[in-house]
Amino acid sequence: xxxxxxxxxxxxxxxxxxxxxxxxxxxxxxxxxxxxxxxxxxxxxxxxxxxxxxxxxxxxxxxxxxxxxxxxxxxxxxxxxxxxxxxxxxxxxxxxxxxxxxxxxxxxxxxxxxxxxxxxxxxxxxxxxxxxxxxxxxxxxxxxxxxxxxxxxxxxxxxxxxxxxxxxxxxxxxxxxxxxxxxxxxxxxxxxxxxxxxxxxxxxxxxxxxxxxxxxxxxxxxxxxxxxxxxxxxxxxxxxxxxxxxxxxxxxxxxxxxxxxxxxxxxxxxxxxxxxxxxxxxxxxxxxxxxxxxxxxxxxxxxxxxxxxxxxxxxxxxxxxxxxxxxxxxxxxxxxxxxxxxxxxxxxxxxxxxxxxxxxxxxxxxxxxxxxxxxxxxxxxxxxxxxxxxxxxxxxxxxxxxxxxxxxxxxxxxxxxxxxxxxxxxxxxxxxxxxxxxxxxxxxxxxxxxxxxxxxxxxxxxxxxxxxxxxxxxxxxxxxxxxxxxxxxxxxxxxxxxxxxxxxxxxxxxxxxxxxxxxxxxxxxxxxxxxxxxxxxxxxxxxxxxxxxxxxxxxxxxxxxxxxxxxxxxxxx
Amino acid sequence: xxxxxxxxxxxxxxxxxxxxxxxxxxxxxxxxxxxxxxxxxxxxxxxxxxxxxxxxxxxxxxxxxxxxxxxxxxxxxxxxxxxxxxxxxxxxxxxxxxxxxxxxxxxxxxxxxxxxxxxxxxxxxxxxxxxxxxxxxxxxxxxxxxxxxxxxxxxxxxxxxxxxxxxxxxxxxxxxxxxxxxxxxxxxxxxxxxxxxxxxxxxxxxxxxxxxxxxxxxxxxxxxxxxxxxxxxxxxxxxxxxxxxxxxxxxxxxxxxxxxxxxxxxxxxxx
Numbered sequence: 113x114x115x116x117x118x119x120x121x122x123x124x125x126x127x128x129x130x131x132x133x134x135x136x137x138x139x140x141x142x143x144x145x146x147x148x149x150x151x152x153x154x155x156x157x158x159x160x161x162x163x164x165x166x167x168x169x170x171x172x173x174x175x176x177x178x179x180x181x182x183x184x185x186x187x188x189x190x191x192x193x194x195x196x197x198x199x200x201x202x203x204x205x206x207x208x209x210x211x212x213x214x215x216x217x218x219x220x221x222x223x224x225x226x227x228x229x230x231x232x233x234x235x236x237x238x239x240x241x242x243x244x245x246x247x248x249x250x251x252x253x254x255x256x257x258x259x260x261x262x263x264x265x266x267x268x269x270x271x272x273x274x275x276x277x278x279x280x281x282x283x284x285x286x287x288x289x290x291x292x293x294x295x296x297x298x299x300x301x302x303x304x305x306x307x308x309x310x311x312x313x314x315x316x317x318x319x320x321x322x323x324x325x326x327x328x329x330x331x332x333x334x335x336x337x338x339x340x341x342x343x344x345x346x347x348x349x350x351x352x353x354x355x356x357x358x359x360x361x362x363x364x365x366x367x368x369x370x371x372x373x374x375x376x377x378x379x380x381x382x383x384x385x386x387x388x389x390x391x392x393x394x395x396x397x398x399x400x401x402x403x404x405x406x407x408x409x410x411x412x413x414x415x416x417x418x419x420x421x422x423x424x425x426x427x428x429x430x431x432x433x434x435x436x437x438x439x440x441x442x443x444x445x446x447x448x449x450x451x452x453x454x455x456x457x458x459x460x461x462x463x464x465x466x467x468x469x470x471x472x473x474x475x476x477x478x479x480x481x482x483x484x485x486x487x488x489x490x491x492x493x494x495x496x497x498x499x500x501x502x503x504x505x506x507x508x509x510x511x512x513x514x515x516x517x518x519x520x521x522x523x524x525x526x527x528x529x530x531x532x533x534x535x536x537x538x539x540x541x542x543x544x545x546x547x548x549x550x551x552x553x554x555x556x557x558x559x560x561x562x563x564x565x566x567x568x569x570x571x572x573x574x575x576x577x578x579x580x581x582x583x584x585x586x587x588x589x590x591x592x593x594x595x596x597x598x599x600x601x602x603x604x605x606x607x608x609x610x611x612x613x614x615x616x617x618x619x620x621x622x623x624x625x626x627x628x629x630x631x632x633x634x635x636x637x638x639x640x641x642x643x644x645x646x647x648x649x650x651x652x653x654x655x656x657x658x659x660x661x662x663x664x665x666x667x668x669x670x671x672x673x674x675x676x677x678x679x680x681x682x683x684x685x
Numbered sequence: 686x687x688x689x690x691x692x693x694x695x696x697x698x699x700x701x702x703x704x705x706x707x708x709x710x711x712x713x714x715x716x717x718x719x720x721x722x723x724x725x726x727x728x729x730x731x732x733x734x735x736x737x738x739x740x741x742x743x744x745x746x747x748x749x750x751x752x753x754x755x756x757x758x759x760x761x762x763x764x765x766x767x768x769x770x771x772x773x774x775x776x777x778x779x780x781x782x783x784x785x786x787x788x789x790x791x792x793x794x795x796x797x798x799x800x801x802x803x804x805x806x807x808x809x810x811x812x813x814x815x816x817x818x819x820x821x822x823x824x825x826x827x828x829x830x831x832x833x834x835x836x837x838x839x840x841x842x843x844x845x846x847x848x849x850x851x852x853x854x855x856x857x858x859x860x861x862x863x864x865x866x867x868x869x870x871x872x873x874x875x876x877x878x879x880x881x882x883x884x885x886x887x888x889x890x891x892x893x894x895x896x897x898x899x900x901x902x903x904x905x906x907x908x909x910x911x912x913x914x915x916x917x918x919x920x921x922x923x924x925x926x927x928x929x930x931x932x933x934x935x936x937x938x939x940x941x942x943x944x945x946x947x948x949x950x951x952x953x954x955x956x
Contacts (some may be wrong), residue, residue: 117794128782387894595778598769599792599839604759678739678766682778 115608122613125585136581137621139574140661144654147567149632150645151560156637156644158196158556165549173525174541181534189528337354385598395574568657576659582614582669593673594681607674615659622658687713687736687878689947692745694901705731706742707901714749715846715879718873720881720889723898730851732898733882737772737849738765750846767795771840775852777832779824785811785835786820792843810838814868830861849879865896865944866891 126133246467522542529540585594593606630646637644694706703883705728713719713736734740735747738754739760746753749765757765772778779788789810809819814834824832833853834887840848850869854862863881866888881888889895893912897904 114797124782590781591778595780596761596791596795598737598765598766598772598778598794600843602763602795604760605795679734682739682774 115612118605118608118612119611121617122616125589126613126616129585132581133617136577136617137624139577140571140618140621140658141574141625141628143567143571143574144622144658145149145628146570147564147648147657148626148629148654149561149636151650152629152633152644152646153648154556154560154563155634155647156633157640158553158560158643160642160644162549162553162556165545165552173529174543175529175535175539181529182582183637185534189532245619252647293302431602516623563652571657574621575665577615578614578662579665579669581617582666583612583615583672586610586669586673589673590676590681593676594683597676598682603674606676607670610670610673611663611666614670615662618658618662618666619655622655626654686748686878687702687711688748689735690748692742692747694728694735694740695743704901707737708745709898709901709903711896711903711906713847713878715878716873716876717894718870718879718881718892719894719896720883720892721896721898722883722889723904724884727882727898728901729882729898731775731850732902733880734798734878735771738762738846747901748874750819751760752931755831758781759811767792767843770848771831771837771843771848772844773836773840773848773850773853776857777824777829777836779832779835779839781904784821785827785838786872787835788824788835789820789839790946792839796843807838810842811835813841813872814838827859830864833857833861833865833869837865841872841877845877846870847880850879852882852883852885853881854885924945 240621293387475506521542526540526542528535529535534540593601596606596609626646689709689711692706692709693704696703696852698908706727707844707853709728709732719731721732731740735742738749738757739762741757746755748754749769755767766772779785780791783791789807790803793806798806808817808820813818816831816834816835816838819827819831820902822831824835826900833856837848837853840866853865853869857865868890869881874888878891881892883889890909892911893909894907896906
């Protein structure tokens with residue numbers, strides 16, 4: 113008997129019992145939907161996350177060199193690590209965070225993040241619980257871990273009345289006492305947020321006015337500018353120059369296609385005019401014309417931060433501090449952001465209304481990078497500007513063109529830094545994003561395997577359903593089997609007929625399941641917001657497994673049917 | 686030619702052994718119209734099963750076209766049934782989810798005949814029983830008589846050596862029953878061996894040879910000289926027999942060779 117005939121017969125009898133066939137398939141359908149949908153989504157999300165991490169191709173270098181590492185020093189090392197032939201393209205951009213002010217800020221937030229890493233890397237600081245290398249060597253792993261935490265813990269800012277400030281150019285950090293020992297050389301400082309809480313006790317702007325310290329509200333605006341066409345580096349530089357010349361930009365990033373800026377507003381040069389009561393704004397005509405004359409602007413969107421500050425009832429931002437001893441007023445340009453860790457600050461652009469020191473940079477079009485030194489100066493990596501050269505650096509953030517270049521360069525950079533006598537092995541800690549991506553990948557692979565195994569169980573349950581219903585069918589159709597045998601059906605014909613029925617149940621069920629999953633994946637992708645497609649291996653695996661289920665669980669009933677004796681089968685009603 | 690030699694069929698029912706057939710010898714020539722008659726429990730159904738190759742005797746020899754089949758495997762028997770036997774049952778035994786055409790086609794499918802040939806033979810068989818108009822009807826849409834006609838067509842389709850009918854009129858009223866018997870007689874006149882198993886004396890009266898079975902043994906085996914007809918001319922049975930035997934003797938020698946060839950290939954396929 114031809115296989116085609118068997119399929120025709122099987123589909124006929126399945127169609128005769130439509131509802132029963134469908135319910136039997138349902139077990140398989142659910143199993144296949146579970147397998148394919150979960151695996152596809154898990155795989156899709158994992159791929160998206162990993163690839164978004166990989167595209168960053170970033171390398172973080174944390175340095176504890178007690179101020180020995182300067183901007184020019186780091187530049188030289190990085191330059192020497194850059195292959196001659198691809199001097200322009202090696203780093204897409206690199207970014208160096210600098211200034212001792214960051215040290216003051218980061219120490220608070222540094223610790224909890226690095227407790228885990230302390231298992232592998234001991235990061236030592238210049239003061240207090242410092243252990244010598246000899247001491248560390250003799251410790252057990254647990255002791256070393258403890259030591260590492262201790263070494264970083266003690267750097268945590270003590271809960272005291274002391275507050276920190278940094279001058280406008282980020283050159284110096286000042287510890288301010290409640291008594292009011294203020295810096296003298298500069299008239300602009302940054303104050304700690306804690307200062308406001310402790311020292312001012314949450315008083316409002318109006319209440320404090322007239323006392324020693326006067327306040328002002330700082331307006332911030334986040335602006336997103338998209339360009340119609342890709343900018344040339346010259347145009348970009350021109351726009352940046354304009355913006356920097358006219359506005360106080362505390363945070364910015366961008367490339368040839370657009371810019372993201374956070375601007376401090378002041379009365380003289382306001383990009384936007386706010387109507388605080390109605391929460392509306394007007395674009396400064398001059399700025400708009402400047403850009404639109406060039407026919408460059410695609411869209412500008414701005415979020416005035418002032419409203420969010422008001423709603424959240426966060427402490428208002430100190431603008432001026434009056435030094436009573438010296439009868440001098442200082443302008444506060446920002447507040448050190450306690451929530452900004454090294455990573456936090458670099459990876460998510462600040463969306464709180466507060467200013468953060470580790471924000472940020474413009475990325476140039478040619479692949480060079482800029483470093484924010486203060487509100488008005490950007491310096492490209494490798495700049496030999498005297499202003500930049502001597503600034504001490506403790507954290508660098510490099511982005512590479514390709515991932516493979518990055519992984520090979522991590523170690524060589526570390527070796528070069530050590531070779532250049534900036535510190536010992538323990539003073540540098542390099543984290544590459546590709547290793548983070550690998551970890552995520554591994555985790556998702558395990559998850560996918562688990563999901564697959566769990567779903568296979570539900571497929572087996574579906575298979576048992578098929579076996580059950582086929583056994584019923586065999587009993588029910590005993591007479592049919594008898595007739596078929598009487599008119600000449602061989603054992604194999606009967607076996608094939610029932611096996612094909614079971615197979616059709618499982619394979620059609622599998623196909624329907626895959627169809628439902630495909631729709632499900634489309635819907636989920638639509639809501640998640642990135643495209644996912646069912647991997648081919650999932651389709652092949654699902655159908656393959658359904659076939660196997662049909663064969664395994666259909667075999668017993670089919671054999672049972674084929675073994676029936678024609679006279680017994682005919683006799684039964 | 687079908688020949689049973691000392692056929693015994695015993696069933697073990699716990700402690701006792703039921704002798705369904707006890708040393709039965711019977712020879713049915715090609716072209717005969719034989720009625721096997723007996724009360725229920727006499728062993729006539731067992732007889733039918735063994736003659737129809739549905740079952741195998743406990744002991745004794747059974748020759749189908751001169752070939753002894755007592756040691757045949759299940760698949761060889763299936764082949765024989767398919768090729769040489771046509772079955773007509775009391776309850777028609779059509780497959781309910783197939784229409785008349787598909788029911789008749791089924792044995793041909795098992796024979797592995799191609800579609801165009803199948804179509805020719807199915808239509809021909811249905812025409813012979815006058816059912817060509819209703820070939821797309823399901824059994825549930827047909828009357829009992831019509832269903833039995835389809836069953837006869839199914840038995841005919843493979844052009845069998847012998848048609849075995851188990852109470853073919855049992856479920857039908859007498860008028861329809863007579864029609865069915867008429868068809869069977871016509872088939873017989875065209876040369877097909879007909880074996881009818883029944884307990885109905887009326888049917889026995891229509892056949893030339895009547896074999897009585899009682900308690901598993903042949904009680905009598907008589908030639909019915911006075912065949913009841915349906916108005917048509919009563920043919921001289923002796924003349925028919927001698928003619929048919931002469932023709933079939935020639936035919937058999939060829940067919941036996943063919944059959945054994947096919948059987949060999951059939952076995953191979955199974956292995």
